[in-house]
Amino acid sequence: MSGTSEGPTPATDLIQPNVTHSDATPCPGTEQIAVPAAGQTAAAAPSAPSRGGPDAPLPATGGTTPMAESAPAPAGFTGMDQQPSAAPRRPPAEPPFRSAFSAAPLAMAVVDRDGLVVSANDTFGALFGGGPEEFTGQVAADLVDLTSDPRIRQAYQQVLDGRRARLRCARRLKHPDGHPLWVQITVAPLAPESPNVLLSVADISARRELQDRLRHVQNHDPVTRLPNRTLFFERLSAALEAESYESGGSGRVGLCYLDLDGFKAVNDTLGHRVGDRLLAAVADRLTRCANEAGHGRTSVPLVARLGGDEFALLVEGSTGTEQLAELAESVLTALQAPFEISGRQLSVSASIGVVERQAAGTSATALMQAADTTLYWAKADGKARWTLFDPERNAHRMTRQALVSSLRTAVDRGEFTLEYQPLVGMDDGRLRGVEALVRWRHPRFGTLTPNRFIALAEEDGSIVPLGRWILATACRQARRWQLDHPDEPPIFVSVNVAVRQVWDSDLVADVAGVLAETGLAPHLLQLELTESAVMGSAGRPLQSLRALSDMGVRIAIDDFGTGYSNLAYLSRLPVSALKLDGSFVRGFQHEENTGENAAGQGEEHDGAAGRPSPADEVIVEAMVQLAHRLGLTVTAECVETCDQASRLRRIGCDTGQGWLYSRPVPPDRISELLGSRC
Template sequence: MDSPNLFNPHPSRDNLNFFQADSGRCYSVIPHCYAQAAYLTAAFSVENSFALAVGNPGVSLPDALREPSRPRAAKPPRPAPEHRADPETAERRHREIRLLCDSRDGLTGLYNRSSFIDQLDAAVDRRRHRRNHQFGVLLLDLDRFKIINDSLGHQVGDRLLATVGRRLQECIPPWNVVARLGGDEFAILFDPMQHPTQIGRFAEVIQRHLQQPILLGDHEIFTTASIGIALGDASYEGGKDILRDADTALYRAKIKGKGSHVVFNPAMHRQVWERLHLESDLRRAIQRQELRLHYQPIVSPTTRQILGCEALVRWQHPRLGLVSPTQFIPIAEETGLIRPIGEWVLREACTAVRKWQLMLPQGQPPFVSVNLSSHQLTQPEFTETVAAILQETGCPPSALKLELTESTIAEYAEMVIPKMKELGRRGIQLCIDDFGTGYSSLSRLYDFPIHTLKIDRSFVEGIGGSGEKLKIARAIVNLAHTLGMEAIAEGVETPEQLGVLQAWDCQLCQGYLFSQPVGEIEIEQLLLRGTIHLSPAQTLREWKRFADEIDHLAHRAGMERNGKNENGCGRGIHIA
């Protein structure tokens, strides 16, 4: 009997499924590797071949792979060929088995990086010799895997990777090649393809398949993946080239957002090159003291008194000038630099509060709001880090307000809520930022240790009209009042918006109407002044006109609901 091809890239799915079910035992090579090793007719018996394949002479062949017992009388054993004792043949067979095992990923049984690149090289070569041959590469990276791995443990992380590997095999045609390149990065070679759009449809199928919940012991895990796609063409010289372009597309998919897929185009090379330079510079920004904190006042809408500030990080790049946070914060989160940057921001903000406390007359010092990333909150030692910074700087815990988004609470509830409660017990105030744009569970909102709801600027902008955003902004203010929380409206830019927020009894406001974010010296001058003075152009007539319009709209809406005005919107507006 001829031995099968040891390097067949498309093993039987039946063999794969059969050996996965074998008594739950886990081996360090792909399951069908046992079956292929068992066919070898060399100086080794079937069991010795298996022991050699798994690299452990003490491991016995699973019962399912043992040769079926035969009646000796019916068919006597075949005499061993003379060449079995040939040491050269034995060594060659030994190398073949080792090479087979070395081509596989030990955790998932999929192809590893080196063997996958060999498959890519072959596909590139086919494309070079056959003009109409089409193929594509899909590179996949699990979103949030590091957080899952760090919080639930590496054993759960490994089981998740193995499950993802199986799911990828289940949702693509069996002749395509699936590999784990390392960490949480997987790759698929679609070869051949009928049309370039076909791989995009496969990416959508894979996304839907991976979004199904994964149950690992007591943990139900939901995951998505960012996917980069590169299509094969005659310009590629080898597999590494197309894999590089798929990686570039993956980079863009991560920027686009979780669960996205992007197809490579040549213009991405320059964008990625610039981003890599920016990342390299960002790593040295803290040591070079290039980061700055700007502060935007948070004021009372009735008295214009400055009650606090929001700390906003800025990067003064030596060559590019002031770099927007929207450019470098995503890079910091992706690379893990958000941890040292976030700690620096927290320490600087607390130091500023202590300085204000000594600088201003006796009384309650203004608070400072600091934005938190999910990467910070999910770190096990985060609460201890905050406590240490407060003690080091002398900042009162009541003067620190930490802002986190709805999405962070909902997505990482199991890890974040205990930390939120611990921070609350330490006297630190917590604020939900951009409230109304995420997916908070209102039924659980009362259970969260939240002190403040911050109304997203998109709803504040809607106050200038009479549409749905106006109603949402009013509803958020009412919700905060009902739950005994503060409401802060951000993005206030017109006296009309301020007038309506006053009428709704919104406790705090911030926006360009009062001040843009300013540096350390400017904020100290504003704090010493104590209140914000609006410009003469913001006249009393404009305020009254818009307040009357809102009162009319609220009266009409109330009449439509129950035949009488129950809102009282527009009454009691304080004109200063």
């Protein structure tokens, strides 16, 4: 090595030249030269054999070729070194690789197989604060922190042992002046025959700093300066993994997922600039809540903006639902005070979904789905509140979603069936009609009644094809009863119709087509609509009802007495029947209050179901009289006892429906009831 970087190892230890053994044949056109070892003079060095005889030219290197003994020494040479006396003596030229190693701008060190520094260049010394010779004999792995990470330590040892070709890694070191230093370390053999490896160290602090700045921009929201969705999910995944496998934590995580109530109105009316300032102010209060919640604990909840006006507070190592509830309450309290934004006082509240559970067995996606569902519950329950995740409520929601996803194709798969409940004449007990009630024979959940799926069908629009199927099936069955029992008076069939069927389909055309196809007379079909739907009818629905009435189809108002109860509508709507809601009938006395019954049943007769309700009777009697004056018939629903039936008969109800007469039954059971008294 040159004078600026001398070491105990000759230059051949840095890079091994191609060595030609004495028993090998030299390559043509090459000169085999022995490089003097340190401290060895040119005269003591062994001479290379001459390939061209006495007349061959001298090699171009700084070495010497001994002359034949019989040749006289030229003038100017001494007998000792045979050098011209007139020429000054010069030291051998430094090998080119040695100069490159010393002057390289990259910090480099030669390391032996034991991991000790053999030599280092000036840049290495400058990087680590010392002369290059100071590092000779030191453990290289300690200088560049290759032992703290087990994986890096193992890979480094494999390179030293010759079992790995290269190691490249980034490490964070401490500069001698105290500031942190990021370096990229590369360790690789000098050459296949070399016993040493070359360790190079590149300062990548500037690049790392730029990467960190870019990463911060990518992972933080520019409006609130909070972590964004990407960074939040990284932290959430890391928290779940840490709490699942580390024994030091509680093994649980908690999440408050919140959405601002009323923020859209601020954004739409005052503009996005004011909206952004409001979001930043909300973020400040949320951060303050997180810092207060983390006071005295091992960690502070992470506050992140997930997008729009949605925020999340992640609690790692949570101690239970109480901790999350306290955090949610503090957030609601912090947001109650108005915000001073651009000279205006703005108020917003928040709906918060709270989830707290074991980290093991859950995932970031599952946790966020639960939080999102709970946030929806908080909004549905009235906003400005927090709601805790409820597994049973979620199970009901999941069931609901499963039903929705399979509703549309259930008709095509033939999963629906109809049962029929008799409508019996109050005066003679004979069967006058039936109400068609749909059942869903679900392959997973069993037989479902209408209250489990009709509302879902109305929401997603599948009520239209389902309603067509019910209408056609019921009319076809009514016509079959008529043909099978020609000696009996034909019974009518009552079919429930949803308002969406009137709006989203041509109900008049559907009914006309079914009646024509089945041959059922129009007066043997009754369509039931709820009171709230009929009373609010206007425009197209009202036109459809009038067209159906003109066709001869009966129109009945179902559950009458529970909706608007605007009796003025009855005189203007094409209605032919009223069905009194069962709540009125249940207020009637079930059986006479004799002393024996009272003593035998005790408290049962102290309830509303066991005592007569004069008010209900008066209301029912008034509605029946009003209906009759308007030319309408009245059906009482939920008739369960003979006493109820007798009272309704005395009041003047035309027909009754309920378990006293029959539960909903298959079509063949209705055939048995025809001609008999119920």
